[in-house]
Amino acid sequence: MKWSELEENECPIARTLSVVGDRWTLLILRDCFLGRSRFSEFRASLGITRHVLSDRLAGLVAEGILDKTEYARGRFDYRLTDKGEALGPILRSMFDWGKAYRPLRRPVRSKG
Amino acid sequence: MKWSELEENECPIARTLSVVGDRWTLLILRDCFLGRSRFSEFRASLGITRHVLSDRLAGLVAEGILDKTEYARGRFDYRLTDKGEALGPILRSMFDWGKAYRPLRRPVRSKG
DNA sequence: CGGTATCAGTTCCTTATTGGAACCTTTACC
DNA sequence: GGTAAAGGTTCCAATAAGGAACTGATACCG
Numbered sequence: 001m002k003w004s005e006l007e008e009n010e011c012p013i014a015r016t017l018s019v020v021g022d023r024w025t026l027l028i029l030r031d032c033f034l035g036r037s038r039f040s041e042f043r044a045s046l047g048i049t050r051h052v053l054s055d056r057l058a059g060l061v062a063e064g065i066l067d068k069t070e071y072a073r074g075r076f077d078y079r080l081t082d083k084g085e086a087l088g089p090i091l092r093s094m095f096d097w098g099k100a101y102r103p104l105r106r107p108v109r110s111k112g
Numbered sequence: 113m114k115w116s117e118l119e120e121n122e123c124p125i126a127r128t129l130s131v132v133g134d135r136w137t138l139l140i141l142r143d144c145f146l147g148r149s150r151f152s153e154f155r156a157s158l159g160i161t162r163h164v165l166s167d168r169l170a171g172l173v174a175e176g177i178l179d180k181t182e183y184a185r186g187r188f189d190y191r192l193t194d195k196g197e198a199l200g201p202i203l204r205s206m207f208d209w210g211k212a213y214r215p216l217r218r219p220v221r222s223k224g
Numbered sequence: 225c226g227g228t229a230t231c232a233g234t235t236c237c238t239t240a241t242t243g244g245a246a247c248c249t250t251t252a253c254c
Numbered sequence: 255g256g257t258a259a260a261g262g263t264t265c266c267a268a269t270a271a272g273g274a275a276c277t278g279a280t281a282c283c284g
Contacts, residue, residue: 001158001159001160002159002272003135003271007214008216010216011142011210012206012207012208012209012210012211012214013138013139013142013203013206013207013210014139014142014210015210015214015216016206016207016209016210016214017138017139017206018214019214021135021138022135022241023115023133023134023241023242024242026125026129026133027125027126027129030123030125030126038260038261039260039261039262040259040260040261043261046113047113047114048113048242048243049242049243049244049245050244050261050262050263051242051243051244051262051263051264052241052242052243053261053262054261054262054263072251072260073250073251074249074250074251074260074261074262075251075260075261076260076261083213086209086212086213087209089205089208089209090202090205090206090209091125092205093201093202093204093205094124094125094128094129094202095124095125095128096124096201097124097128097198097199097201097202098123098124098125098126098127098128099124100198101195101198102119102124102127102128102130102131104120104122104127114243115242134270135270135271136271150231150232151231151232151233152230152231152232155232160271160272161271161272161273161274162232162233162234162273163233163234163235163271163272163273164270164271164272165232165233166232166233166234184231184280185279185280186231186232186233186278186279186280187230187231187232187280188231188232
């Protein structure tokens with residue numbers, strides 16, 4: 001199965017992954033849940049390249065997950081729609097799993 | 113931020129994505145939850161290339177998410193560990209979202 | 225015993241996706 | 255008019271994924 005074929009897959013999980021299953025999309029959406037809404041904010045937070053960010057944002061807008069509005073000439077806000085907000089539980093469960101099963105062992109400084 | 117740097121990211125969501133955030137891993141794990149456990153079963157179900165499947169399974173074993181056991185000479189079972197089972201809520205929430213927000217409009221046959 | 229088939233990979237080559245830097249256009253500020 | 259920032263786009267190099275062929279090891283067939 002090719003990635004693009006997932007969209008019409010029988011399995012709802014596969015269909016969800018066809019939308020948010022790439023390397024960056026869920027991190028962008030996490031930023032949205034944290035209140036970030038601008039191209040430059042995502043850039044600063046994620047270190048994603050402009051090209052890929054531009055592409056992902058356009059995809060999310062096309063999917064109806066983000067809403068793009070011009071808050072000043074040539075400046076845009078990307079905000080979660082209801083469909084986007086509904087992804088919250090996915091991020092929530094990822095948060096819980098990461099916290100429980102991949103704890104940060106923070107770097108010990110000097111003699112620790 | 114490069115993908116590999118996510119492992120030690122401050123955010124638990126980022127750390128989770130460093131493990132399951134690529135194109136295929138969550139689909140493989142979905143198959144595990146559905147009871148599939150062998151290389152050939154994953155292949156048949158997903159149409160993933162041998163090379164990538166081999167790589168992903170090895171990664172999941174290294175992460176302690178799957179357990180690999182030889183059930184016959186040269187034949188292996190991959191089964192979810194507790195850490196792997198704990199990913200259930202992520203798949204569950206993806207299932208719910210996909211069902212609600214990306215319903216299958218199944219192809220209408222003949223006159224519907 | 226030779227021939228064929230399956231499982232679980234590995235290797236090699238091609239295609240697709242990402243990373244990185246430079247460039248572009250509009251607006252704001254001095 | 256010069257500089258800077260936002261939000262892109264374009265181009266090229268590096269990385270990842272797709273696809274087919276090839277490798278053992280084991281099993282079954284006659």
